[in-house]
Amino acid sequence: MQNSTIQAAPLLEAVELTKVYEDGVKALNNLNLVVREGEIYAMLGGNGAGKTTTINAFLDFIQPTSGKALINGIDANALPLEAKKHVAFVSENVQLYPNFTAMQNLDFFVRLGGKSHYERLDYERALHRVGLQSEAFDRKLKDFSKGMRQKCGIAIAILKDAPAILLDEPTSGLDPKAGKEFTRLVAELRDEGKAILMSTHDIFRAKEIADYVGILNNGELVAEKTKAELEGVNLEELYVEYMAGYMDEAPVSGSLSNNLS
Template sequence: MIEAVELTKDFGDGIRAVDRVSFEIPPGQIFGLLGPNGAGKTTTINLFLDFIRPTAGKAVISGVEVAVEPRRAKRHVELIPENVALYPTLTAVQNVEFFSSLGRRRRVERERVRQALLRAGLAEEAFDRRVSGFSKGMRQKAGIAVSIVRQAPAVLLDEPTSGLDPKAAADLLVLLDGMREQGVAILICTHDIFRAQQLCDRVGIMRQGTMRTVLDRRALDAADLEQVYLDMMAYG
């Protein structure tokens, strides 16, 4: 479960990046967050990872308030950033092994790593290659493999399809669908209105730090999400 309760973040100079935002993402649901540049999407994600502390309200992962017990909360959540950071001189398998083993007493077995990479959709011939030559989509697959190995019940993705080729983006959607079926709670920030409409159980539209509207599956099926978004920007 991913939960925002009246979540608020002020930066200096009177900037309220996130303003009393509330939502709940139960296990097995995908929540999409849309909104223009500067709407507060990435800031919202950062609050769930304890990269920054809320000014008011709370971010809760699997019942654990992030700002109160950050270490415990972080055991339940994985971030897939737009650009996945990996060690360039290590292979895909070595990277996933390393990042999946962080904070654990025992090293993760090779076989589990390979299975996760396979599920993440990396071509097997790339498993033992150094990642320095990897494309953006291949790096993302390695990042996703880490969250598969770690079996995080909550996964956060920040603009996961930006810069991916259409096939890689479609693959990612299938993968996220599978994670949802396994009961993972997923939060995706994206500018990709059409994929959000296809994939998400609910979509929220943010503007200037506030959540302007949330559409559920029925509303998504009935509405032209792009038009709703554009109206929100014009009048919301």
């Protein structure tokens, strides 16, 4: 569905990705998407549309029923340890370890990501870059606001220096200022060549920074638009148009929502 004259190799790729749960609920249905170097792909959709399930498939938290989730060409479910060397992840509500300081959290997660050569100065630079105040570096995370924790999360992703980044509703619950800062950072990472796949409910932010916007409905990719295609288009109307049919046909039940989100 993507048009590009000179295309880099895909860093994140879903190939006919399907997930059917034991209770018969189809969370993903033949999903195909590609994110290349220097691209941001925003997945839009209601609760239970399959956004988080897609990210979970890339992280091997679920085993797809069929199809593949490839990270840098490596099957994330067949060779998860190898695939995860090439991806960083920032979740919706970054909590980290509340008894650790920001520095200690960074040190742990960055080492876990396979980077053990960093020194304190590197951590300080990363935390400065994401906009965390110096006096917070050695404070325990339990005293941090959500925005500050989110900054730590993105600092970890920056330090891991993986070519691909997965963001699961990263701006959810952030105040407008923190959301804007976060968006700026994501755009910077894209400019550095990272391939970013993000799930979001934030239509305006998606339109602002995404190179591709995919709309998921009931586990299916029902629309995919490039930045150019979205120029002059009211994305909100487009989104509602796609979602309306879904909302009428299949209202999301509690259990369904739990399984899919």
